[in-house]
Amino acid sequence: xxxGLFCSCVILRxxxxxxxxxxxxxxxxxxxxxxxxLVEARGLVxxxxxxxxxxxxxxxxxxxxxxxxxxEVFGFLGPNGAGKSSTMRMLSCVSPVTxxxxxxxxxxxxxxxxxxxxxxxxxxQDDALDNELTVRxxxxxxxxxxxxxxAVASERASELxxxxxxxxxxADRVSALSGGMRxxxxxxxxxxxxxxxxxxDEPTTGLDPQARHILWDKLYQLKQQGVTLVLTTHYMDEAxxxxxxxxxxxxxxxxxEGSPRQLxxxxxxxxxxxLRFAVTAEAAPADKIREADLCHRLEVLPGRLVCSTDDGExxxxxxxxxxxxxxxxxxxxxxxxxxxxxxTGRSLVD
Amino acid sequence: MTLAIDNGDPANALPxxxxxVGARRALSYHLFRYRRTWRGTVVISIVNPLLFLLAIGLxxxxxxxxxxxxxxxxxxxxxxxxxxxxxxxxxxxxxxxxFPVSRATAPGGSYAVAKTTPLDPTDIMIGHLLFMAxxxxxxxxxxxxxxxxxxxxxxxxxxxxxxxxxxxGLAFAAPTAAWAARAANPEAVGKLFKWVVMPxxxxxGTFFPVRQxxxxxxxxxxxxxxxxxxxxxxxxxxxxxxLGAALGHAAYLAGLFVVGIVLARHAYRRRLYV
Amino acid sequence: MSEQLALRSARVxxxxxxxxxxxxxxxTPLVEGLFEPFLYLMSIGVGIGTLIGHEGxxxxxGYSYASFVAPALLAxxxxxxxxxxxxWGTWYRLQFEKFYDSLxxxxxxxxxxxxxxxxxxxxxxGLAGICFLGVIAxxxxxxxxxxxxxIPAVVLIAFSFASAGLAxxxxxxxxxxxxxxxxVMLPMFLFSATFYPLSVYPTVVRDVVAVLPLYQxxxxxxxxxxxxxxxxxxxxxxxxxxxxxxxxxxACRRLGGLLAL
Numbered sequence: 001x002x003x004g005l006f007c008s009c010v011i012l013r014x015x016x017x018x019x020x021x022x023x024x025x026x027x028x029x030x031x032x033x034x035x036x037x038l039v040e041a042r043g044l045v046x047x048x049x050x051x052x053x054x055x056x057x058x059x060x061x062x063x064x065x066x067x068x069x070x071x072e073v074f075g076f077l078g079p080n081g082a083g084k085s086s087t088m089r090m091l092s093c094v095s096p097v098t099x100x101x102x103x104x105x106x107x108x109x110x111x112x113x114x115x116x117x118x119x120x121x122x123x124x125q126d127d128a129l130d131n132e133l134t135v136r137x138x139x140x141x142x143x144x145x146x147x148x149x150x151a152v153a154s155e156r157a158s159e160l161x162x163x164x165x166x167x168x169x170x171a172d173r174v175s176a177l178s179g180g181m182r183x184x185x186x187x188x189x190x191x192x193x194x195x196x197x198x199x200x201d202e203p204t205t206g207l208d209p210q211a212r213h214i215l216w217d218k219l220y221q222l223k224q225q226g227v228t229l230v231l232t233t234h235y236m237d238e239a240x241x242x243x244x245x246x247x248x249x250x251x252x253x254x255x256x257e258g259s260p261r262q263l264x265x266x267x268x269x270x271x272x273x274x275l276r277f278a279v280t281a282e283a284a285p286a287d288k289i290r291e292a293d294l295c296h297r298l299e300v301l302p303g304r305l306v307c308s309t310d311d312g313e314x315x316x317x318x319x320x321x322x323x324x325x326x327x328x329x330x331x332x333x334x335x336x337x338x339x340x341x342x343x344t345g346r347s348l349v350d
Numbered sequence: 351m352t353l354a355i356d357n358g359d360p361a362n363a364l365p366x367x368x369x370x371v372g373a374r375r376a377l378s379y380h381l382f383r384y385r386r387t388w389r390g391t392v393v394i395s396i397v398n399p400l401l402f403l404l405a406i407g408l409x410x411x412x413x414x415x416x417x418x419x420x421x422x423x424x425x426x427x428x429x430x431x432x433x434x435x436x437x438x439x440x441x442x443x444x445x446x447x448x449f450p451v452s453r454a455t456a457p458g459g460s461y462a463v464a465k466t467t468p469l470d471p472t473d474i475m476i477g478h479l480l481f482m483a484x485x486x487x488x489x490x491x492x493x494x495x496x497x498x499x500x501x502x503x504x505x506x507x508x509x510x511x512x513x514x515x516x517x518x519g520l521a522f523a524a525p526t527a528a529w530a531a532r533a534a535n536p537e538a539v540g541k542l543f544k545w546v547v548m549p550x551x552x553x554x555g556t557f558f559p560v561r562q563x564x565x566x567x568x569x570x571x572x573x574x575x576x577x578x579x580x581x582x583x584x585x586x587x588x589x590x591x592x593l594g595a596a597l598g599h600a601a602y603l604a605g606l607f608v609v610g611i612v613l614a615r616h617a618y619r620r621r622l623y624v
Numbered sequence: 625m626s627e628q629l630a631l632r633s634a635r636v637x638x639x640x641x642x643x644x645x646x647x648x649x650x651x652t653p654l655v656e657g658l659f660e661p662f663l664y665l666m667s668i669g670v671g672i673g674t675l676i677g678h679e680g681x682x683x684x685x686g687y688s689y690a691s692f693v694a695p696a697l698l699a700x701x702x703x704x705x706x707x708x709x710x711x712w713g714t715w716y717r718l719q720f721e722k723f724y725d726s727l728x729x730x731x732x733x734x735x736x737x738x739x740x741x742x743x744x745x746x747x748x749x750g751l752a753g754i755c756f757l758g759v760i761a762x763x764x765x766x767x768x769x770x771x772x773x774x775i776p777a778v779v780l781i782a783f784s785f786a787s788a789g790l791a792x793x794x795x796x797x798x799x800x801x802x803x804x805x806x807x808v809m810l811p812m813f814l815f816s817a818t819f820y821p822l823s824v825y826p827t828v829v830r831d832v833v834a835v836l837p838l839y840q841x842x843x844x845x846x847x848x849x850x851x852x853x854x855x856x857x858x859x860x861x862x863x864x865x866x867x868x869x870x871x872x873x874x875a876c877r878r879l880g881g882l883l884a885l
Contacts, residue, residue, distance in 0.1 A: 048624070094465045095624055114372075114468050122466035126458035132387055144378045145467035147371070193467075393803040398810060405814035410672065413683065413820045418675045426675075548660060552667035558675045 038105065038197060038228055039068035039091065045099030046086045046252075060086040062252035063100065068197075068230065073223050075239045075246035076232040077336075079344055082249040084232035085125070088201050091230065092122045105196060118146065121190030121198040125205065127182045129189075131175040135166055138174055139189055146193045153192070160188035164218070180211025184218065191222075198222065200231040204238060216241055236336035250344045260336055267342055268334035269296050269308035273315045275326040279303035285324040294318045297342075308334070372469045376477020379464070384481070394445060395489040399438035400496060406557065407431050407502065420559050424588065431502035432587035433556035435493050435511060436518050436579035442489050443519030444547060446482040447526040452534035454478075455621055471618035475531075479524060479611070486519035487512060497587070505589030514586055514600070518579030521603040524610025531617040555580045578602045633732050637740025638747070657705050657752040658759060661697040665760070668819060669693040683821055687767055687850065694760040695849040696818040698774070699781055699841035701756045704809075706749025706782040710789030711805055714741045715796055718882065728883045737883070738876035742786045749782025760849070768851020777848055780861065781841040784868030788837070791871040794878035812838045837867055 046061040061083040068074050076084040089095035090102060093113035102109040104116045129138055136157055143153030161167045164184040169177065177185065183203065190198060203219070204212040219242055223229055233239055239246050240260045248256040248263070256263055273295070277285065279302050286300045294315050295307035305326075309315040312331030319326075411426035421429050454461040464474050490512050497503050530539070553567070554560070554576035560568055571577050582599040585591035645653070669690030673680045680689025717723040724737055757774055760766055792805060816839040822830050833839050844860035847853050 089624070092466050094622065114470055117466060118468040120466070124462060124466070126462075128458045128460070128462045130383070130460065133383065137382075137386065141379055141382050142463070142467075144382060145375055145464060145469055147375055189463075390800055390803065393807055397807065401811050401814055405811075406819070409815075409824055410819050412824050413679055414672075414676050415679065419677065420675055544656060544659065548663055552663050553671075557667055558671035562671060562674050 037067045037103075038070045039066075039230075040103045041066050041087075041091075041100065042102075043100030044087065044090065044097060044102060046083070046090060046095065047098040059252055061090070064247075064249075064252075064254045066247055066254065066257070068228065070196075070228055071223075071226050072244045073219075073229040073231070073242050075243035076230075076249055077234065077236075077239050077246050077340065078232075078249035079234060081251075082344075083252040084249055085201055087249070088199055088230070088232055092120055092199050093117050118193065119196045121193065121195035123183075123186050123190045123198070123200040123203060125201045127186040129174045129182060129186060131173065134171050134173055135177070135185055136161065136170040138185060139192060142189050142192050148192070156192055156194075160191055163191075163221075164188040165214070178211070180207050180214060183207060183211070183215060187215075187218065195227070197228045197230060200229065202232055202234070204233070204235065212238075236340060240336050248340060248343050255343050256339070263339045264334050264336060267339040270310050270334060271308075271312040272332055272334050272338060273307040273309055273312040273319075274330045274332070275305040275307070275319065275324070276328045277303050277305070277326055285319070285322075285326070288322045288324060289319060292318065292322055294322075308338070372473030373476035373480060376464065376469055376474050377480045379460070380478060380481035381484075384485075391485070395438075395442050395485070396492050399434055399441075399489075399493055402438075403431060403434055403493075403496065403500070403502075407434065408500070420562060427500065427502045428588060429559075429584070430557065431497045431500070432508075432511060432583040433580045435490060435497065435515050435587070436583040437551050437554070437556045437576060438493060439486055439490055439515035439519035440522045440550065440576050440579065441547060442486050443482065443521070443523035444526050444542070446485050446519075447478075447523040448530050448534060448539045448542060449536070451478065451527045451530035452536070452539060455531050455534075461618075461622055465622045471622045472615055474622070475527065475611075475614050475618045479520070479527065479614075482523045482527075483516060483520055486523070487516040490515035490519070503587045505587060507589055507591060508587045510586045510591075511583045514582045515579070517600060517603045517607065518576070518583070521575050521579070521606040521610070524607050524614055526610075528610055528613035528617045531614065531621050550574055550576045555584075575603060575606050633736040634740035634743055636732065637727075637737055638744045641744035641748075653748070654752065654755060657701060658755055660704075661701040661756055662759060665690060665694055665697055665763075669697075669765075672819075685850065685852070688765070690763075691765040691767060691850065692846070693819060694763075694765040695774075695845035696816070696842045698753055698756050698760065698778065698849070699838060699845045700813055700818065702749045702753035702778045702782045703785045703838055703841060704749075705752040706745045706786040707789035707792075707809070709745035709748050710741060710786050711792050711796075712802075714745075714790055715793035718793060718879075719797070720799075724879075724883055734879040734883045735876045738790060738872065738879045742783070742790050742872050742875070745786035745789065746779065746783040749786055750779035753778030753782060757849075766849045768849065770848045770851050770853055774845060774848040777844050777861070780864050780868070781844070784837065784841075784864040784871070787868045787871035787875060790875040791878070794875050794882060812836055816842050818842060837864065840864060 042065050044061055044064045045059070048058045048060060050057050064083075064087070066074075076087060078084050086095065090097050090109065091104070093104070093109050093116050097110065105119055107116050109116060130141065133141065139157040139160060140150075140153050143156070148156070161170050164187065166181060166185060166188070169181065174182065174185070187198075187200070187203070200219075204215055207215065216238070219229060219231075223242070229242070231238075231242065243260060245259055246257070246263070247254045256267060258266065275282075275285065282300060282303055282305055286298065286305055289295065289298055289305065289307065295309040297308040299306040299308075307315055316329055316331060319329075407427040407430040411430065414421075414426040418426065453459050461474055465471065469477075493515075494508060494512055498508065526542075529542075534542075553563070553571055554574050555571065556576075560571040560577060563571055578599040582591075582596060582603070585596060669688075669692075673689030673693075676683075676689055680692070681687065683689060684692035727737060728734060754775055757766075757771070757778060761771065796802075796805070815833055816836050817833065818838075822833060822839075825833060840860040840863045843856050844864070847857040847860075
């Protein structure tokens, strides 16, 4: 862990102490553990039993370690099948770990699932809302699981409907809601028990751009109120927007860890130059660029050359001098996407 | 407005094992839901058996008259009605478990939500079974009221047929829940009705005495749980029950219920905690 | 010429159904279709027949009580198979899966689709009925050569219920409406003189039952298998033909409104 990160962790912890835990002394006594780490996973392994006799057992998560601190937004980034959702299920204590340990809020996930779950909020990928009930009833009925009194559940439901901007739809059936509204409702529902940690599995998958932005605003609001958020995503922009810290998962392992900026610095150059050609016409220019050693890393794709470089314009000028005439050329800043692709490869995982 | 953490929340202060508290919360979930959706259940759980009671019990009863040799002088309606009560309880037990459990277990179903709360799979299962028991008992009560109104019974012990029918329903509901939590989809549930429920319904002594069957089928019918439910309800409704026989039938049904619970507990755990 | 074209195009829809059956095991639906009426025949026909004893023979006019119930179950199996095919299958493709939205962009008209669906369901219902007819003949519950005419009669029954089911499928908007359909089908099965003659009912009820389509189907089938054919059977044939073609006409009109917007 580098210094910057360490400092920010210390500051975060101080913030926790001052802003919340001191106000609630009883809790501070009961939960000294959160002061060190909210979640601590060591050597986490998940192996699924084979579905039938012919297939092999499947290792979804292959020995990962991570630590989450109070108040931060932590992301699991990875392609489909990287083990993100399995990790999330183990974190929400509904999937027994095959190996290793998870400690959440100072309790052991293997034995204290019930107590841990009472302090978690979980937003699953499929919203699992009750289509036959209204928006408000969906919140009230969820309160029953936590033993909330009618009055408390009703009060919180009103607050949360306001937060989710669903007040006007409160009496509508859930089946009439759009995808974005459904997701906001399922986030509102997960907050009904005032959780310490909110787990979100691919919160914006399948939503249109407007709905995504509204959702990001809502999550940012929660972050500012000090809710610890854990999310999985395969959208780079989402990870860059929301996460303080993230890990990149690939084939059940953590392949990189850090803040979005740190990852870009560590795994990608400052800029990227993309040159487009007719398909199959990219081979000759690729050889020229390689010979002239114009960039740090050159990726050859059908009809496309991707050059990692410190100064895109200079590299482009160099290419022009070599007599390379691309159909089009784009210079852009490196993004998390470049990190991601260089770490996990370009081929489809499924 | 703060939506965030509130560790002093009474909801969060849960002991490690909450046992019945969890099951009660799961039950209250189903009750809340039922208050909104009960209309859709009336036809299948009350009207259908009532139609059989009228068409077969009253209509066919007129044809059979009082002189059927195998009925020993009782009217066909008095013979058929308690049998139908037990058969309807079986059907309600399976309807209340097969479809709802397979829907709740499917991705996006209500169990997926419940399991992320303090409830554990056993709480979820017990809570749902309690609700099924309530539903079966409600339908049975309505049926018995109609039986009395039609003069199909004159014995006071008919009141005991309500718990007897409920037990019959549960003896089917619990194993069905175990099965549905594991494997069921709407198509499989349809097959269950066609290949298991229908034959039981028609050959377990509801429509005619099992004694009439050829010996092999008769012994098979004696082994079916529905026959025990029918016998129990019939003897209570006719006022001919003996303590020993009634306890025997009840024990058989209770045994099936317990086996169902054990299987369901295992199935829920396997299916919900992947 | 348009009529001819309609029939030829409707065959595409029938072919689609045939491929579905061919792709799965073609015997499975047949066995499943026979299973339920057979159970009823054994339980009520034979079981209750034994219970009733002599009275049953009086009802059946000298034959066994089971011979009285069997043709009613024959009509019911043709009805159920054909109607379920259109009420559920067509409804699902029409209103849920929206499969036909992709067919109307081809030269097929909505009438072709309606006729094709009714045709396919009639074939399934008729086949189920004919197989059950074979079963009851083998069990000795058929008592007249008129029973040969029961083959086209069963197809007619299947046709009229396939069309009626198709009409229902074009009206029904939501899945939970299925309970209303059940609310019609089950009482019709139980009260259409299936298990005892009409004379059991009070006069008012008799008149109501007499206009039920399943009652007419039962009268037709029973007359033919027991060899008692008269004006009642002629009326039943006319009734079913009118109901079937009327329902089909209505369903095709509704389909036009639903699909060709």
